[in-house]
Each structure stands twice: as C-alpha cells, then as structure tokens.
Amino acid sequence: MSWSELTAPYAFEFFRNGVYVATMAGALCGLVGCYVVLRNMSYIGHGLSHAIFGGYAAAGLIGVNLFLGAGIWGVVTALAIGGIVRRRPIGSDAAIGVVTTASFALGIALVARYGSPGRSADSLLFGNVLGVNTSDVWLVVGVSLAAFIFIVCAYRPLLFTTFDEEVAQATGVRTTWVDIALMIVLAATVLATMNVMGVTLIAATLVVPAVVARMLTDSFSAMLVIATAVGAVSGFVGMNLSYHHDLPSGSTIVLVGTVFFVVAYLGGGRFRSRAGTVAHAH
Amino acid sequence: MRRSVDADSALIVADQVTVAYGVDPVIVAIDLTIERGDMVGIVGPSGSGKTTLLKALLGGISPRSGSVTRRSDLTVGFVPQVERIDWNFPVTVAECVGMARASGFRAPWISKRERVEIDAVLDRLGLHDLGSRHIRNLSGGQQQRVFLARALFTGAEIIFLDEPTSGLDVKTRHEVLHLLADLNADGVTVVLSTHDLNGIATHLPTIVCLNKTVIGAGSPEDVLVPDVLERTYGSPMQILEHGGMRVVVDAGPNASVLPFQREVGA
Numbered sequence: 001m002s003w004s005e006l007t008a009p010y011a012f013e014f015f016r017n018g019v020y021v022a023t024m025a026g027a028l029c030g031l032v033g034c035y036v037v038l039r040n041m042s043y044i045g046h047g048l049s050h051a052i053f054g055g056y057a058a059a060g061l062i063g064v065n066l067f068l069g070a071g072i073w074g075v076v077t078a079l080a081i082g083g084i085v086r087r088r089p090i091g092s093d094a095a096i097g098v099v100t101t102a103s104f105a106l107g108i109a110l111v112a113r114y115g116s117p118g119r120s121a122d123s124l125l126f127g128n129v130l131g132v133n134t135s136d137v138w139l140v141v142g143v144s145l146a147a148f149i150f151i152v153c154a155y156r157p158l159l160f161t162t163f164d165e166e167v168a169q170a171t172g173v174r175t176t177w178v179d180i181a182l183m184i185v186l187a188a189t190v191l192a193t194m195n196v197m198g199v200t201l202i203a204a205t206l207v208v209p210a211v212v213a214r215m216l217t218d219s220f221s222a223m224l225v226i227a228t229a230v231g232a233v234s235g236f237v238g239m240n241l242s243y244h245h246d247l248p249s250g251s252t253i254v255l256v257g258t259v260f261f262v263v264a265y266l267g268g269g270r271f272r273s274r275a276g277t278v279a280h281a282h
Numbered sequence: 283m284r285r286s287v288d289a290d291s292a293l294i295v296a297d298q299v300t301v302a303y304g305v306d307p308v309i310v311a312i313d314l315t316i317e318r319g320d321m322v323g324i325v326g327p328s329g330s331g332k333t334t335l336l337k338a339l340l341g342g343i344s345p346r347s348g349s350v351t352r353r354s355d356l357t358v359g360f361v362p363q364v365e366r367i368d369w370n371f372p373v374t375v376a377e378c379v380g381m382a383r384a385s386g387f388r389a390p391w392i393s394k395r396e397r398v399e400i401d402a403v404l405d406r407l408g409l410h411d412l413g414s415r416h417i418r419n420l421s422g423g424q425q426q427r428v429f430l431a432r433a434l435f436t437g438a439e440i441i442f443l444d445e446p447t448s449g450l451d452v453k454t455r456h457e458v459l460h461l462l463a464d465l466n467a468d469g470v471t472v473v474l475s476t477h478d479l480n481g482i483a484t485h486l487p488t489i490v491c492l493n494k495t496v497i498g499a500g501s502p503e504d505v506l507v508p509d510v511l512e513r514t515y516g517s518p519m520q521i522l523e524h525g526g527m528r529v530v531v532d533a534g535p536n537a538s539v540l541p542f543q544r545e546v547g548a
Contacts, residue, residue, distance in 0.1 A: 038371060155390030160381045163371050170340040170360045171436060173384050218416035220372050221390070 001244070009243045014131070018196075021132050021140050022235035022253060025193040028144045029202075030209035030231025031151060032189045034224050035182060037210040038162050041092050044081065046203030047100030048190045051077040054107030061114050071191050077103055078183035086176070136195055143192040147185050151224075154178065159220060201250045205231065208257035215264040230260050291317040293356055293440055293471060294339050298348035301331075301338050307346065308334045310495045316440065316473060321466040324475045325483045326492035327515050332475035335492060336360075336442050339473065359433025361443040364425055369418040375428050376400055376413035382432045403431045407461065423454035427461065440471040447482055455481055479506075479530045502528050 009015040029045075036044055052074040059069020077099055084095040151158065160168040161178045169175040190202055197205050213226035238253030245252075292315050299312040309331035316322065316339065324332050337343045338350055340360055352358075359382075373381070379400050380392045392400065404413060407427040412420065417428055426446060433441045446462070447455040459482060466472050476482040483489050489505045491497040491514040498510035506528045511519035522529045 152390055153387060156381050156384040156388055159373075159377070160384045163368070163373060163378075163381065164362065164366075166337075166342065166366075167360045167362055168384065170337070170342040170442075171358060171382065171384075171433075171438075214372055218372050218418075219374050220377050223372050 006240070006244075009240075015239075015243060017132050017134065017137050018249065019236060019239045020137050021196050022239040022249065023232050024140045024144050024235070025196050026205060026209070026231035026233070026235025026238075026253065027228045028140065028147055028189055028231070029193060029205040030213075030227040030229070031224060032147055032186055033206035033208075033210040033231070034213065034220075034227050035158065035162055036186065036206050037214065039092070041096065042207045043093055043096050043203070044078075044100075044186065045190060045206035047081075047096040048074055048078060048187060049194055049202040050104035050107075051100040052103075052187075052191055052194060054103035054105075054110075057107040057110035057114075061110055067191075071188070073103070074187035074191050075184050078187040079180060082179050082183050086179075132195060140192050140196075143188045147189060150181065150185055154181065158182065197250045197253070201254050204254040204257060205234075208254070208261055209234065212257070212260045212264045215261075230257065234260065291319075293318055293353050295351045296335075296339060296348070297351070299335075299338055299345045299350055300347045301334050301343055302346045308494070309338070309492070311348065312338075312496055314339075314490065314496065314499070316471065318439070318471055319466070319469065320488060321462070321472045321486055322474070322488045322490060323483045323486040324473070324490045324492055325477065325479060325514070328477065330493045330514070332477075332492055333363075333444055336444055336473065336475055340442055356440065357436055357438050359436050359438030359441040361426070361429045361433055361441065361446060363444045363448055364422070364429075365448065367417075367425075367429075371417075373417055374413065375404070375409065375415050375417060375420070375431075378417055378428055379403065379413075379432045379435045382436045400431075400435060403434050406434075407431050421454070422450050423457050426450065426454075426458055430461070430465075434465075434470075438470070440473065441465070443472070443474040445476060446474055447476065447478060452481070459485055484528050484530070506530060 010019075033045070036042060052070045055073020055077075056066055056070040058073065059066050062069070081092065081095045081099050084090055084099070085092045088095075157168070157173045157175075157178050160173050161175045165175050168178075189206075193205065194202060209227040209231035210223070212230050213223040216226055217223050234253050234257040238256040239249055241247065241256065242249040242252035294314075294316040296312050296314040299309065299314075300307050301309050312335060314335075324335060326332050334343065338345060340358060341350065341352060376392065376397075380396060383396070400413065404410060407430060409424060409427055409431065412424065417425060420428065430441070430443075443462070447458055450458065455478075462472050462474070474482075474486075484502050484506065487501060488499070489502055490499045491505055491510050493514045493516070497514045498505045498507075506521055508519055508521060511521075511530060517532060520531050522531060
C-alpha cells in the first residue's frame with residue numbers, strides 16, 4: 001500500500017475527527033484504566049457504560065439535555081458504587097453488578113416503552129467513531145485534559161489510596177475525597193468515549209492497555225506512561241485499519257489492543273525479569 | 283507509657299474508648315496514654331482487639347463511646363501486616379516510600395531532594411541500593427523494612443506496627459526488633475501489636491495485655507505474671523526465667539498433650 005493510499009482518508013474531516021477522538025480516547029482510557037485495574041474494578045467500565053445508557057434514556061424521557069442527563073446519571077452511579085463498597089461488606093464487583101445492571105435495565109425498559117430519545121441506541125451500544133463531530137472532539141479533549149491535570153495534581157494521594165487505602169487514611173490522606181474525585185473522572189471518561197467505542201466495547205479500552213502495561217513493568221509511573229501510549233496507539237492504528245479493511249472501528253481498536261496483550265503476555269515476563277536483574281545488580 | 287495524662291509528653295490519650303463494628307464491642311473502656319519515647323507492645327490472643335485498638339489510636343476508627351485525643355501536630359506512620367499487602371501491585375521500593383508524602387500539592391515525580399532523603403532512610407534501614415527493586419522481589423525482613431521506611435519518610439514521631447514479625451523467621455524477627463529499638467533510641471515512639479509473647483513482647487520495655495479491655499499494663503516484670511496472663515489468654519501460664527529473660531509457657535491441663543504418635547512398625 002502506497003503512502004498516498006495510506007493517507008487518503010485524511011482528506012475527509014469525519015475521518016480526521018475520528019482519528020483525533022480515537023487516539024485521545026485511547027490515551028485517556030489507558031491512563032484512567034490503570035487505577036481501575038489496580039483497584040480490581042475492571043468490570044466498572046463495562047458497568048458504568050451500561051448505567052449511562054440508562055441515564056441517556058431517562059434524560060430523553062424527562063426532556064433534559066441527553067449528555068447532561070447521562071453525565072449526571074453516570075457520576076451518581078459511580079458514587080453509589082463507591083459508597084456501597086465503603087459502607088457495606090460487599091465487594092466492588094458485586095456492587096458494580098447490582099447498580100449498573102439495574103440502571104441498564106431501566107434504560108432498556110424506558111427505550112422499549114417510550115422509544116429512543118435521540119441518537120440511535122445502536123450507535124450508543126456499539127459506537128460510531130466515524131459519526132463524531134467537532135463538539136465530540138472538544139469533549140474528549142476537555143475530559144482528557146481534566147483527567148490528566150487531576151492525576152498529576154493528585155498523583156501521590158491517588159497512588160497511596162489505590163495501593164493501601166487504610167494506611168493512607170490513617171496517615172492523613174482524605175481517601176473518601178480521592179475516591180469520589182476518581183469516580184467522577186471515571187464517569188466523565190466513560191461518557192466522553194462512549195460515542196466512540198460504544199457501551200459494549202468501552203470496558204476493553206479501559207482494561208486492556210492497563211493490563212498490557214502491568215505485564216511490561218513493575219513500576220507504577222512507568223505503567224501509567226505505557227498504558228497511555230498503548231491506548232493511544234491502539235486507537236490510532238485501529239482507526240486506520242478499520243478504514244482500509246472496512247471493519248467496525250470500535251472492534252478494530254479493541255483487536256489492536258488485544259494484539260498488544262498477546263505480545264506482552266508472551267514477552268512481558270522476560271522483560272520484567274531483565275529489569276529485576278538490572279535492579280539486583282545495581 | 284503511663285495510665286495518667288502528662289500534658290507535656292502525651293502524644294495520644296485514649297479515654298474510656300469502646301469500639302464496635304456491629305452490635306458487640308470489640309474493645310471496651312480502654313484507658314491508655316502513649317507518651318513521647320515510649321516503646322509499647324500490645325499483646326493478646328486472636329480476636330482480643332489488638333488491631334482495632336491500633337486503628338482507634340491512629341484515628342482510622344471512630345469510637346462508639348469515649349475519646350481518642352492526639353496531639354494536634356502529631357505525625358504518625360503505620361506499618362500494616364505484610365499479609366495485607368498486595369505484592370503484585372506495581373511499585374518499586376522508592377515509589378512505595380515516596381507515596382507517603384501525599385499531603386498538599388506535590389509533583390508526581392520524586393524530587394532530587396526527596397530522592398536524597400529516601401536514599402538516607404533506605405540506608406538507615408539497610409536497604410541500600412534497593413530503590414528500583416519491586417517490593418515483591420525482597421526478603422521478608424526487607425519487605426517489613428520498606429514499610430517502616432515509608433513511615434519514617436513522613437517524618438513520623440510515632441510509628442504503629444501491626445504484627446511486625448508475623449511470618450518472619452527467628453533471625454529476621456530479631457533484626458526487626460533491634461531496628462525498632464534503634465529507632466526508639468533515636469526518639470521515635472513505637473507502638474506495636476503482637477501475639478508473640480516470647481519472641482517480641484518480653485523484649486519490650488512496656489507491655490499492654492489486652493483482651494477486649496486492658497488487663498494489665500507496665501514493664502514485663504509487672505505484667506508477665508500468671509494472674510494477668512491467665513486473664514488475658516483465658517488459660518493458665520507459667521513464667522520461667524532464662525538468661526535474665528522471662529519466658530512464658532502454657533501451663534494449662536492440655537499443655538503437654540501431644541496426640542500424635544509414631545506408629546512403630548507401620
């Protein structure tokens with residue numbers, strides 16, 4: 001394939017927007033996904049995206065802005081999960097399962113009863129990266145910047161709370177506020193990237209880059225960097241492959257991430273043992 | 283450690299503290315004062331409330347009744363049980379120590395000044411040049427010391443340790459105990475929980491015997507007596523002297539019963 005053929009789709013604005021959004025959404029999900037994976041909440045991306053679908057349907061029914069309604073619904077759902085886990089002897093997986101599936105079921109019921117309020121339910125469920133407009137691009141830019149600033153500013157409290165919440169709290173970290181802030185960032189991330197990836201595939205974009213990074217490094221800071229890069233590259237490469245091979249963009253992005261996973265699985269242990277040897281010799 | 287309050291040296295004062303997770307209280311009417319320079323061991327059987335008392339003193343648990351008063355500017359460190367640590371979490375030794383300074387706005391990366399301080403703490407605890415090692419790739423004693431280093435890096439005046447020698451062999455247990463004694467000699471107040479009476483508690487200057495409430499508190503000579511130990515452990519104990527140290531042995535009716543017998547000619 002020639003260079004001109006490779007770059008041909010960039011003549012179209014919809015494709016450029018799609019590449020921008022897919023790359024940034026991949027990076028954003030990779031970054032935030034590290035905290036999701038390390039808190040053993042891998043299912044939350046899947047659950048939250050379903051829950052937000054419920055909010056989207058409910059917002060359409062009561063006549064408020066769909067994005068605002070779905071966003072508030074997502075944040076409330078995320079906070080409810082965090083609150084249940086803190087206050088009751090229930091694991092995060094169970095709390096996610098109860099709250100988010102209930103919300104999704106409500107959304108399905110509302111859509112079935114009153115019809116889809118706007119954008120087609122199919123595009124929300126499976127994503128429509130080629131249908132993103134300029135406002136979608138700016139939304140992902142805004143959420144990515146906010147998430148990046150939050151993680152930079154709260155890096156150590158976030159790390160301490162994620163690693164050992166009880167000790168962090170005992171030594172003065174306001175762990176409840178850290179948890180709440182992270183849940184809000186997570187809900188915003190899911191909401192901003194849902195149009196691109198779709199409800200059904202968003203969990204993979206949150207989890208796969210972080211898992212790949214974890215297999216390649218034993219350092220937390222390196223994991224953040226690698227996961228962000230893997231997410232961004234998956235989004236960029238996946239978008240281009242989907243165009244040239246006429247494949248669904250969301251699925252292709254996830255499959256590129258899966259290739260990273262397989263490579264890391266096969267070679268990650270060797271890489272980390274080499275790093276350990278260096279540290280030992282040092 | 284004294285039971286009365288000395289306003290000048292008291293770091294933490296527990297006054298009639300009762301803590302419950304559900305209906306039944308875990309610890310009841312605890313009166314305890316931790317003073318600057320103390321090295322205190324909280325001993326008791328499983329389920330006696332040792333960890334709960336540590337958390338209440340730390341401020342991690344609110345008492346159902348009574349109060350825990352800490353000096354307003356007190357800096358504390360907490361070393362959790364090693365069994366509670368997620369050893370697969372991706373942190374190097376330096377990252378683990380560095381995360382402890384989490385208050386206020388700080389850059390995500392470890393500054394040059396902090397790096398020097400971390401190296402100094404690691405050197406002090408015998409972890410020289412292990413900063414880039416993953417925490418899983420250390421010996422049991424080294425792992426315990428990493429979390430001690432994390433507590434020291436905060437500049438903690440008082441360090442709480444929950445079962446610091448759990449799972450350690452005899453030699454490593456002695457190393458940890460000597461390290462704690464050295465830190466205490468340098469002015470760090472140490473409060474630890476342990477179920478290990480002979481390996482740890484008898485070596486400490488002050489012991490608190492706990493079984494839901496404080497049964498006895500004071501020096502080993504004052505506390506390691508049959509009456510206090512029987513009320514603490516619910517079983518008769520005998521005290522022996524060996525090399526100037528007190529050794530506690532089980533004196534209950536089943537103490538010498540070993541039901542396992544080798545089958546001859548089997």
